[in-house]
Amino acid sequence: MPARNHKQWIATPPLKSDEWVDSRIYTDPDIFEEELEKIFKKTWIPLCHESELSEPFDFRTFTIAREPIIVTRAPDNKVRAFLNVCPHRGNMIERRPSGSFLEGEPSGTPKNMTCMFHAWQFDMKGNCVHISREKEGYQDRIRKEDQGLRRLRCEVQFGGFVWVCLDDNMSQSVEDWAAGCFDCIREAIETEPLEVFHYHKAIINCNYKLWHDTNSEFYHDYMHYHNRITGFNDEYFARKNVVFDNGHVNVNTFEVKYDEYEGFESRAELSFPTFPPNQWYMIDMFPGMNFNLRGSALRADTVTPLAADKVMIEFRGLGLKSDTPEERMIRVNHHNSIWGPFGRNLHEDLIGVTGQGSAMQTGSDVRRILHGRREDNLIHDEVGMRHFYKEWGKWMNRMPSDPMKKYMAAAE
Amino acid sequence: MSANATKIADAVKDTIYRSCLLLDDEKWGDFLELCEEDFQYAIKAYSPEIKYDMTYFRGDRKELKTMLDMLPKHNTDHSPLKRHVTVYTVDVDEDGKTATAVTSLVVYQNMLDGINSHVDAGENHLFLIGKYIDKFRMENGRAKFFEREVRLDTRRLDKGTHWVI
Ligand code: FES
Ligand SMILES: [Fe+2]
Numbered sequence: 001m002p003a004r005n006h007k008q009w010i011a012t013p014p015l016k017s018d019e020w021v022d023s024r025i026y027t028d029p030d031i032f033e034e035e036l037e038k039i040f041k042k043t044w045i046p047l048c049h050e051s052e053l054s055e056p057f058d059f060r061t062f063t064i065a066r067e068p069i070i071v072t073r074a075p076d077n078k079v080r081a082f083l084n085v086c087p088h089r090g091n092m093i094e095r096r097p098s099g100s101f102l103e104g105e106p107s108g109t110p111k112n113m114t115c116m117f118h119a120w121q122f123d124m125k126g127n128c129v130h131i132s133r134e135k136e137g138y139q140d141r142i143r144k145e146d147q148g149l150r151r152l153r154c155e156v157q158f159g160g161f162v163w164v165c166l167d168d169n170m171s172q173s174v175e176d177w178a179a180g181c182f183d184c185i186r187e188a189i190e191t192e193p194l195e196v197f198h199y200h201k202a203i204i205n206c207n208y209k210l211w212h213d214t215n216s217e218f219y220h221d222y223m224h225y226h227n228r229i230t231g232f233n234d235e236y237f238a239r240k241n242v243v244f245d246n247g248h249v250n251v252n253t254f255e256v257k258y259d260e261y262e263g264f265e266s267r268a269e270l271s272f273p274t275f276p277p278n279q280w281y282m283i284d285m286f287p288g289m290n291f292n293l294r295g296s297a298l299r300a301d302t303v304t305p306l307a308a309d310k311v312m313i314e315f316r317g318l319g320l321k322s323d324t325p326e327e328r329m330i331r332v333n334h335h336n337s338i339w340g341p342f343g344r345n346l347h348e349d350l351i352g353v354t355g356q357g358s359a360m361q362t363g364s365d366v367r368r369i370l371h372g373r374r375e376d377n378l379i380h381d382e383v384g385m386r387h388f389y390k391e392w393g394k395w396m397n398r399m400p401s402d403p404m405k406k407y408m409a410a411a412e
Numbered sequence: 413m414s415a416n417a418t419k420i421a422d423a424v425k426d427t428i429y430r431s432c433l434l435l436d437d438e439k440w441g442d443f444l445e446l447c448e449e450d451f452q453y454a455i456k457a458y459s460p461e462i463k464y465d466m467t468y469f470r471g472d473r474k475e476l477k478t479m480l481d482m483l484p485k486h487n488t489d490h491s492p493l494k495r496h497v498t499v500y501t502v503d504v505d506e507d508g509k510t511a512t513a514v515t516s517l518v519v520y521q522n523m524l525d526g527i528n529s530h531v532d533a534g535e536n537h538l539f540l541i542g543k544y545i546d547k548f549r550m551e552n553g554r555a556k557f558f559e560r561e562v563r564l565d566t567r568r569l570d571k572g573t574h575w576v577i
Pocket of ligand 2: 214220224345349
């Protein structure tokens with residue numbers, strides 16, 4: 001077809017309504033705010049790995065949908081999550097990204113979290129243990145016994161990841177929520193403890209769903225020289241996408257021929273426990289988390305949506321806690337040569353979504369974004385994205401292909 | 413410092429500054445000419461988030477060459493990276509054959525691609541900060557790299573890069 005005029009350009013694509021979306025779902029600030037309320041405050045979000053708070057009194061801080069969160073490890077070794085907000089006058093209690101409460105804060109005592117403003121103190125279970133000049137000011141109207149932190153649902157699951165849900169009424173456990181999508185790598189990541197060896201972040205001017213789309217679709221392997229040369233054989237094209245309840249997807253494995261890329265080597269030697277050599281499974285979880293096991297290294301991406309057109313992505317790499325220094329070095333290398341900030345693939349992926357974000361800015365003309373490839377659920381079939389947007393439509397009660405309309409399942 | 417040590421320190425500084433010009437100009441081959449056959453390169457950073465001393469990238473001379481030769485096959489951001497460095501210290505070893513230098517490093521991205529090149533091209537962004545920790549061997553009065561550690565403070569790297577820092 002020759003180049004199109006405006007009317008042709010914005011015409012409904014000759015696809016079913018679940019095979020494309022309207023770009024306003026990536027750009028509309030009202031839809032974005034609604035996503036924070038209806039999705040990010042309601043579902044299980046993985047925040048970090050337990051090895052980031054390995055000792056009692058260690059902590060990590062995060063945000064979900066702008067709500068500040070603190071994760072602590074108590075002397076009973078249990079990991080718990082709380083709102084990182086002081087019940088007194090709403091100050092953020094802990095400002096650092098990580099650390100230990102073993103040492104006291106300047107205005108507090110060791111082993112407690114101290115709000116530096118007026119020195120209220122809390123223990124690792126979220127109990128309020130000290131209110132400065134309590135009786136003098138409050139008599140018995142406010143008592144520390146009633147001023148505990150806001151506790152949040154928190155579970156450590158699937159190889160030691162720490163999951164938090166802001167909704168007390170979430171009916172499903174993390175296990176239920178995953179609906180089996182971790183089964184493909186469960187033995188590999190749960191046979192022995194894991195440890196995080198890599199962390200970096202990117203803030204990209206694109207909608208968070210565009211990053212998740214890129215993690216879900218393999219058609220874009222055309223932009224990765226590395227993946228074309230180490231994949232693109234019969235086995236690669238036989239990989240299947242498998243869908244699970246709650247919007248999650250697996251991309252099934254094949255044997256990657258790493259040595260086809262000059263300078264790279266087979267990862268067989270350091271495969272995760274029980275994991276066959278050089279296999280590669282991908283788990284894409286609604287609403288935007290990704291777990292990616294390439295034989296010897298596990299990658300986990302978490303997204304923190306910042307605006308309709310802005311997302312923070314945190315990248316983690318994990319190996320086995322039992323690694324010798326030599327094994328660890330090789331694992332790190334396997335991970336970072338592809339997925340590090342100076343690796344071959346991640347840079348390309350991030351250029352890709354930056355380009356989408358730049359071409360679909362808030363207020364730009366509506367685009368039709370296609371995910372209508374159907375190839376028997378094989379690797380370049382875009383069933384993963386279709387499955388995701390169906391789930392998105394249900395949580396939002398909006399039609400992905402016409403977001404100002406209420407959700408309706410596409411006619412089969 | 414002895415006269416000889418001063419001469420060596422000058423040679424070390426000369427190699428560092430020259431290497432920055434070559435890297436700024438993406439003359440990868442010429443940069444590698446300043447490196448010994450057994451050259452080892454790594455980009456490292458300590459993460460207070462995960463309390464771990466990370467290695468973001470590493471390679472020897474041969475691996476770097478292979479990787480740099482393959483750049484045309486990859487999709488890379490076109491925005492040039494420009495270094496600003498100051499050599500803080502040069503310590504010459506007693507035998508006068510090797511030296512270690514610590515150099516403060518700032519890398520700017522001179523936007524060409526940017527987010528929207530129509531708007532961003534021509535603008536500069538701070539890309540990363542850190543230090544070069546370099547080891548040199550003296551050869552005919554010239555200092556050649558046999559080790560470079562790029563020690564980053566930056567952990568938010570946005571799009572990252574395919575290039576050698
Ligand atoms: S705001 Fe926290 S003690 Fe006052
Ligand atoms: Fe990719």
